[in-house]
Amino acid sequence: MDPKLQDLKTRLLEASDLDAVNRVLSWDMETYMPPGGGAARARQSATVAQIAHEKFTDPAIGKLLDDLRPYEESLPYDADDAALLRVTRREYERAVKVPPAFMAQLYSHMNSTYQIWAEARAANDFARVRPYLEKTLDLSRQFAEYYAPYDHIADPLIDMADYGMKAATIRTLFAALRGRLVPIVEAITDRPQADDACLRRHFPEAGQWAFGLDVARQIGYDFERGRLDKTHHPFTTWFSVGDVRITTRVDEHYLGDALFSTIHEAGHAMYEQGIRPDYEGTPLGHGTSAGVHESQSRLWENVVGRSLPFWQHFYPKLQAIFPEQLGDVSLETFHRAVNKVERSLIRTDADEVTYNLHVMVRFDFELQMLEGKLAVADLPEAWRERYRADLGILPPDDKDGCMQDVHWYGGIIGGAFQGYTLGNILGAQFYETAVKARPAIAAEIAQGRFGVLLGWLQENIYQHGSKFTAPELVERVTGGPLSIEPYLRYLQGKYGELYEL
């Protein structure tokens, strides 16, 4: 190997390992850290983050990228080394634009805001967190300014999560989707509601835990290279291709919570576990965008995990674990229950049809706040109005209104929400392509065999990590650009049948 490429890879590995170390610190903080550990941990984590940033933005990396440009240009676009140099350059140029002092300020502010939000939310006291959120908005705008010029101030922030996407593109896309979604929601809510009482009986934790482990294992999450723990909010994290962990939470009075969170996180995790091991320690060694990542979690959670074939296989096993709770519930009733559609207050609890309406509210608010058209002080009222207009329900308080979600209070404003709906769209688009290529997928799932689907995803998506951008990947995999049609076909097919539309 060219010694300069070797040098570059060694430096990237070091920076990447420090990022991974920081994720270990976060994972521990969320899972097992005793209360007394918090103060020192925040400081330790900031120290590691700063060193990782210094290592990655070392001018020596810029010099190596310059020196290696002729080599990169001599390679075909799809060559691994070309992709490595291209993606590294993109991330390097992004990282060096922001002064380390600003990153430290942002990091420290986000830490305080998160603490205050947790308290303010419990007390339903938006006024308490308001000055922090105003500062967050301020810092988010400053952050974007480092990337000027832009078409829209949100563009640089969106670009970080979903490279190649812009506010204008997403606005158009969301408007089109919204126009087609709202009639579906209205048609469904005109019909008699599905009854999900069978999910709201008492399900002891041990049984839920055993079932969740079994489902994750059977769909293909590799426990030799991962583990499942309990946290307040479910998440996925990765320290290497050999150690990709997921978490979930358990509500003994709602079966859906732990189960679908586990499948969702297993979807994220199988993506990370499936990346080519030789990409580890480089900017290619993780999922390519928020939207593509979410496409995998939502595909496994909803398209697979709420499908009839999935429950044809798993429902008898679940009944065996909970004979008293589910012995009198038919497969059809259970399947309808896990697909109940209703207008609700909380995004993370929303069904897969109305979910996007929640996302669109947030996305619009992010743009308006960044544009200076919506003041933080006016957010609670704007939130109530919009939920009444869009979801048809009035949030009773700010706690479950504009303070419901950790986003904005644990990170910047901008770029945080579009990925969820992009994921719904792409998940359906990828799945439709997969089924075209492997028509047996649904029948296999009904038999408890997930390898055909997983193998196809692995081959076409997972292994590539960040080698291709999301738009490139969609084009390569589906033969065309991102499209909302497969998602709408999926919703119309599934819910048309379930609700006899």
Add this chain to the structure above:
Amino acid sequence: MDPKLQDLKTRLLEASDLDAVNRVLSWDMETYMPPGGGAARARQSATVAQIAHEKFTDPAIGKLLDDLRPYEESLPYDADDAALLRVTRREYERAVKVPPAFMAQLYSHMNSTYQIWAEARAANDFARVRPYLEKTLDLSRQFAEYYAPYDHIADPLIDMADYGMKAATIRTLFAALRGRLVPIVEAITDRPQADDACLRRHFPEAGQWAFGLDVARQIGYDFERGRLDKTHHPFTTWFSVGDVRITTRVDEHYLGDALFSTIHEAGHAMYEQGIRPDYEGTPLGHGTSAGVHESQSRLWENVVGRSLPFWQHFYPKLQAIFPEQLGDVSLETFHRAVNKVERSLIRTDADEVTYNLHVMVRFDFELQMLEGKLAVADLPEAWRERYRADLGILPPDDKDGCMQDVHWYGGIIGGAFQGYTLGNILGAQFYETAVKARPAIAAEIAQGRFGVLLGWLQENIYQHGSKFTAPELVERVTGGPLSIEPYLRYLQGKYGELYEL
């Protein structure tokens, strides 16, 4: 504060935090890491260790120490800043003597050796690990050479663990102790053996776990700033004064294993939890030596945890958890069982009387190997002979002979063993002093009140961290130098009564 002192403290905090981060990585590796995580974790840990070393050996620290020398000399010896500068200088001068490349080589070799030892031990195959151990000996000698000149080649290695101690001092001390211990062991083994069958019934894990948590909490280990997990080998680790964790293991067919390991580790942990919070992030912010650390674990495990007053309080609670197993066992029988003395093969399982004989074997072998008088190839035979001569039993194989212990296979040869016996000696010496100052200690313990003892230890030992060296601390606390007499008085009193000598 003097800006130079502030600068120094900031730099020390960063290096100390990176060390703490590495301990988080190790803790996770031993507790929860899935098998696939090992390779990347070793690399990540090495990266953090190297950066921590670079930060601590930065010439800027040396310069600050030089610039601050007049300030240090203007202070009384006992002033905190004086201690900070003195201890930092000592550790800095030690650290800069060793080239980073050597540390990396040593680190990587120890990692491989540990893996090979684990396999070789399971296969009882000393030949497999022999070349690795030879290399370890080689590296240990090289390591010591960086600190030449010395009186004995082991001195620099002993000094790292027990500052101020030398091979010659310890040899004399051990010879004196041995001359007094062997007759006690002989007298005890001439008497009818205690019967510990009551500890070897079936004790389900959940009950053992609950009891261990209760004991640790009652003696004063703070779970708000700590936690207990399961590992193959019990240990204590600390990430800050607010996060000091312990681990244990559980054998359902031997009650003593989890219980006394937990108390032992809680002893180490209460020492770390008791250090003054403002020492955190400096070289003062941890226990002062291996011997003093071990004095606290052994004091709580043996002097307290195997005492009659301790069990007067706890035995009814233990019987309530295990009524079938212990309902027919009297307090006296139980107390004799947990103090059974017998010549055995394995140091870590040894009773508190014969334990030191095991340590002395290892200490002598360390010196002989470092001196070049004992070749690694001859170790298995030398081990067998020495165990026959000193303990009166012949190890049936190398697995439970010279491969029994992770020491030497997970670290250098030299300095690893003397701390255990120093701990036994000092634990008794500190306890005797504590009881003189607070005669109610034993009566309080019988009532389940551990605060008088813990408060005395906190006040006299724990809070100081590394402010005083072990010899200074012993002098301050007991009014004289280290002495074996309190330990011998303790053994003669306790075992004289138990075995009616």
